[in-house]
Amino acid sequence: MVATIFDVARHAGVSIGTVSRVTNNRDRVHPETRERVLCAIRELNYRPNPVARGLAGQQTNTLGLVIPQVNDPFYFQIVRGVEDAASDAGYNLLIASQPQQPGEHTYLSFFHRGHVDAMVLVAIDVRADEVQAITDRGLPIILVQQDVGANIPSILVDNYYGARAMTEHLLEHGYRRLGYIAGTDYTPDNRERLRGVRDALVDHGLALPADHIARGNYLRDSGFRAMQELLALDPTPEAIFAANDQMAADAIMAAQAAGLSVPDDIAVVGFDDGPVASYTNPPLTTVSQPVYELGWQAARLALDISRADRDTAAVAPRLVQLPTKLVVRQSCGCSPSALDQTSRRSTWTGNLAERRPPTR
Amino acid sequence: MVATIFDVARHAGVSIGTVSRVTNNRDRVHPETRERVLCAIRELNYRPNPVARGLAGQQTNTLGLVIPQVNDPFYFQIVRGVEDAASDAGYNLLIASQPQQPGEHTYLSFFHRGHVDAMVLVAIDVRADEVQAITDRGLPIILVQQDVGANIPSILVDNYYGARAMTEHLLEHGYRRLGYIAGTDYTPDNRERLRGVRDALVDHGLALPADHIARGNYLRDSGFRAMQELLALDPTPEAIFAANDQMAADAIMAAQAAGLSVPDDIAVVGFDDGPVASYTNPPLTTVSQPVYELGWQAARLALDISRADRDTAAVAPRLVQLPTKLVVRQSCGCSPSALDQTSRRSTWTGNLAERRPPTR
DNA sequence: TGATACAATAAAAGCGTTTACAGAGAAGTC
DNA sequence: GACTTCTCTGTAAACGCTTTTATTGTATCA
Secondary structure (H helix, E strand, C coil), X not given: CCCCHHHXXXXXXXXXXXXXXXXXXXXCCCHHHHHHHHHHHHHHXXXXXXXXXXXXXXXXXXXXXXXXXXXXXXXXXXXXXXXXXXXXXXCEEEEEECCCCCCCCCHXXXXXXXXXXXXXXXXXXXXXXXXXXXHHCCCCEEXXXXXXXXXXCEEEECHHHHHHHHHHHHHHCCCCCEEEEECCCCCHHHHHHHHHHHHHHXXXXXXXXXXXXXXXXXXXXXXHHHHXXXXXXXXXXXEEEECCHHHHHHHHHHHHHXXXXXXXXXXXXXXXXXXXXXXXXXXXXXXXXXXXXXXXHHHHHHHHHHHHHHCCCCCCCCEEEECCEEECCCCCCCCCCCCCCCCCCCCCCHHHHHHCCCCC | CCCCHHHHHHHHCCCHHHHHHHHHCCCCCCHHHHHHHHHHHHHHCCCCCHHHHHHHHCCCCEEEEEECCCCCHHHHHHHHHHHHHHHXXXXXXXXXXXXXXXXCCCHHHHCCECCECEEEEECCCCCHHHHHHHHHCCCCEEEECCCCCCCCCEXXXXXXXXXXXXHHHHXXXXXXXXXXXXXXXXXXXXXXXXXXXXXXXXXXCCCCCHHHEEECCCCCCXXXXXXXXXXXXXXXXXXXXXCXXXXXXXXXXXXXXXXXXXXXXXXXXXXXXXXXXXXXXXXXXXXXXXXXXXXHXXXXXXHHHHHXXXXXXXXXXXXXXXXXXXXXXXXXXXCCCCCCCCCCCCCCXXXXXXXXXXXX
């Protein structure tokens, strides 16, 4: 039904080895023979079967990606970055979501050696020895937004510095009593952000009391409740730092529902500079992260290592940290209130839009 | 380095055929032998190589997904749905983005038969004969948000009815002069939505003049400019219907930038009920779509057809249309102004959150 | 002219599975 | 006791490629 390499060989009057040499541009083939083979390929509409290729060549040209099972546009950006890097390198992308029960790690069997050539794990809570066991078998793994040490390569955003810069910004503008809306406490980015806030406060001789940290989970609505807790404090905090934009947006709504004006009565800032950030009212002061680049670089790194394994053993970085950037809009009350239209919009879609022509 | 079926066979003192029968639960194997094989598998940490399996079994257990190369959280929801359905069925998910140049269709070679067992195309502009050529070779294809007829199975949302219901809602509440902010005109959903608006107006003896349709592209900022065009009309429209939430949010900003109050001076409504919808001010009246289900059902359908091919030839639906729902919030000025907290929030994350435990 | 090198190609050996087929016993039937 | 049936397992042939090795033919050189 579908043409195989044998059909092409017969049709062109050559052996299958020659056809393979043509399709792979491997060894020298007589120009005339090559032309005949190419012609047969066109005529039969032949495509080498990638599965057979993977089996024979011990290389699948496929990159594995594991992402948490959460509906956050944030991760979509990472996926896009990974996808672009993979397809630019001629690789396919195989996606799996983190298993339901954390600790089950079905993707370990999903993506065993032979299935994919390399693997990118995004914000997945793994132990170093689990990862090591896989890399030992020859499957390179890159961790994104996660660092377990032990020579496992990681790529992440400088959460610590971002949180610290934001906190210092608030302190510089006179805010003293800060409240913090935390994300889920088992994610490393949350820990780093909290550490950044704490350190900045300590440097200014201030502290973050335990009751000024409200626990959220990064998702819709969790910021609303957390904010209500913080507003119940006496005296209430002057500024609220939420661990992501989603919760910051919730916090703004909670403040407004309580009859407070943002930023006049209370400042609210976020982290991510995601799509939500430009649609809050007032526009959200936040920390932007190069999310797309995070995915892009992770994929590049993974593929580089995969190829280095078979070529020379170049030294790959153990850790890559991408910069974060403070984005001051209106919700912190620190910027001139006259809005200029460009700065008040999030740049979230910027990167991608420049790379790829819009379609939908 | 990595154990193969031969290693297991030797270790357990059986033939590879028996090992294969054990790993596939295929034929009957003596309980005692099975136990010995299982033990060897555990001991050697053996996993059948999926590539070899794919080649021998003529089935890859992989579902191919092609999505437009655009940074829209909307598509992420579809991907999640597809991913869940695939992984529930024990399938892997291979993702490709639409090629840069529309019409190039590199994914056709990406996903040729033998690579994936079935394919889901989301909002991709293909011709019926292109798709037919692939399905003829035995690769089932499901189209999402796209219908090319010609017996190619499609699954989409009832865009026509959604737009029509929204328009009728506006008309019922006394709005007469409507403006429409269109999406890219080559996408079928945009055409259907426009048709719904037109038909509803015609039924009420009204029309939609050409200058009351402003062209956007579904993306950030395009709604802003489109709204400015519509506001320049004299008399200005009383209500603006944008083809998606993103542009509706832009339109609200444009109106406010022009000193108009929404909905008091002008009503603005959208389509999608995506994450943006709950963060506009005022909260956006819009049409909600079961996006996650769209992906989920598409994947199920694709896999069903794929398996039907090898079993009995059950009749698969040619077209599946999922319902849309009008979601009335404040931006149309039709709801009681007292906000109740539950109805003003988007339900966007609802479906998924119930299915899967939040992680990040 | 015979030895040598080189280019081009054919032939064959994997790659790690599944599966059709065959064969060996054990068990059941008359 | 001979024949059939059934259960279990081994053997070997695919699956569609890549890659190594071998072979053939032709040009080069002393």
